[in-house]
Amino acid sequence: MGSANGLVNVQSNQPLFSFGVITDVQYADIPDGRSFLGVPRYYRHSLLVLQRAVKKWNHRRPNFIMNFGDIIDGFCPKEQSLDAVKKLVMEFDNCNGPVYHMIGNHCLYNLPREKLLPLLRIHSHNDHAYYDFSPIPEYRFVILDGYDVSAIGWPKDHPKTLKALKFLNEKNPNSDKNSPNGLVDLERRFLMFNGAVGKDQLEWLDNVLSDATRLNQKVVVCCHLPLDPNASSREALLWNYDEVMEVLHRYSCVKVCLAGHDHKGGHSVDSHGIHHRVFEAALECPPGTDAFGCVDVFDDRLSLSGTDRMKSTEMIFCR
Numbered sequence: 599m600g601s602a603n604g605l606v607n608v609q610s611n612q613p614l615f616s617f618g619v620i621t622d623v624q625y626a627d628i629p630d631g632r633s634f635l636g637v638p639r640y641y642r643h644s645l646l647v648l649q650r651a652v653k654k655w656n657h658r659r660p661n662f663i664m665n666f667g668d669i670i671d672g673f674c675p676k677e678q679s680l681d682a683v684k685k686l687v688m689e690f691d692n693c694n695g696p697v698y699h700m701i702g703n704h705c706l707y708n709l710p711r712e713k714l715l716p717l718l719r720i721h722s723h724n725d726h727a728y729y730d731f732s733p734i735p736e737y738r739f740v741i742l743d744g745y746d747v748s749a750i751g752w753p754k755d756h757p758k759t760l761k762a763l764k765f766l767n768e769k770n771p772n773s774d775k776n777s778p779n780g781l782v783d784l785e786r787r788f789l790m791f792n793g794a795v796g797k798d799q800l801e802w803l804d805n806v807l808s809d810a811t812r813l814n815q816k817v818v819v820c821c822h823l824p825l826d827p828n829a830s831s832r833e834a835l836l837w838n839y840d841e842v843m844e845v846l847h848r849y850s851c852v853k854v855c856l857a858g859h860d861h862k863g864g865h866s867v868d869s870h871g872i873h874h875r876v877f878e879a880a881l882e883c884p885p886g887t888d889a890f891g892c893v894d895v896f897d898d899r900l901s902l903s904g905t906d907r908m909k910s911t912e913m914i915f916c917r
């Protein structure tokens with residue numbers, strides 16, 4: 599690449615920083631199984647995927663690691679849940695650098711928020727799991743809590759549980775609220791294993807994006823649940839993905855949204871030029887295969903180098 603003075607600008611190939619990614623490890627010390635739709639799941643092997651990821655990250659030395667949620671699986675025997683989360687957090691802590699965790703539905707099947715969040719070192723008020731951080735002044739990471747309004751994770755009589763159950767009853771007539779039977783197209787997201795971003799969190803998001811705009815920061819939004827129908831199955835979407843997208847689209851500082859939950863993965867660019875990348879799950883890697891990656895961050899793009907089942911993706915900013 600040339601420059602005005604004729605010298606080659608080697609700096610442009612140097613990332614500003616980089617971070618490791620993995621999602622849906624869903625570890626459990628139980629035999630292999632299958633998803634509801636018959637996709638094989640390797641509950642013990644997923645720990646080996648994480649261990650190989652840590653080894654590779656420590657060689658490559660990204661600045662931090664992001665775990666997109668579902669650290670252990672809902673089938674983990676409940677008397678083992680606490681120790682299993684601790685064991686997995688310790689595996690992540692073998693990384694040379696900070697680890698940022700997100701919560702997912704499977705985390706919440708195992709432990710209530712007040713137990714889970716301290717273990718995952720998510721410091722937030724009133725047991726909420728949304729937060730933001732700025733690894734360098736030019737970039738801001740915004741982590742959304744997709745189970746803010748949810749029928750899982752809050753106490754049974756909590757206003758958020760009641761609100762979520764009322765919502766599900768209105769939207770999904772099936773007696774099994776995890777069943778999308780009879781729901782059409784985008785309605786198929788109204789399932790108990792999903793959730794919504796609540797009103798306070800939406801306001802907080804708006805304020806963070808306004809602040810990022812003032813500071814001239816580029817924003818990467820992260821959430822266990824996908825936000826764009828073109829990057830995900832209908833059944834995996836955040837209940838109010840449309841409300842969240844409406845806020846994101848007000849701000850040109852938002853460049854990329856990253857997620858987990860939809861195990862096959864996906865990638866899209868939305869109507870406002872925002873990239874949406876849903877990462878492939880560690881849980882569904884047949885023995886000896888992997889799904890994790892390292893993202894190099896530049897001024898004009900994110901570049902994901904994926905291993906095995908995690909597809910490499912160039913996310914060049916469109917706006």
Ligand SMILES: Nc1ccn([C@@H]2O[C@H](COP(=O)(O)O)[C@@H](O)[C@H]2O)c(=O)n1
Nearest residue numbers: 632633634635774776777778779791833
């Ligand atoms: N198409 C589907 C998908 C799922 N369910 C229900 O959700 C539960 C969890 O699904 P997993 O794929 O994570 O095993 C499952 O046990 C079903 O109750 C469904 O009904 N239809």
Ligand SMILES: O=P(O)(O)OC[C@H](O)CO
Nearest residue numbers: 791831833834859860861
């Ligand atoms: O979180 P799981 O394991 O129930 O899987 C969620 C599905 O992948 C959503 O389609």
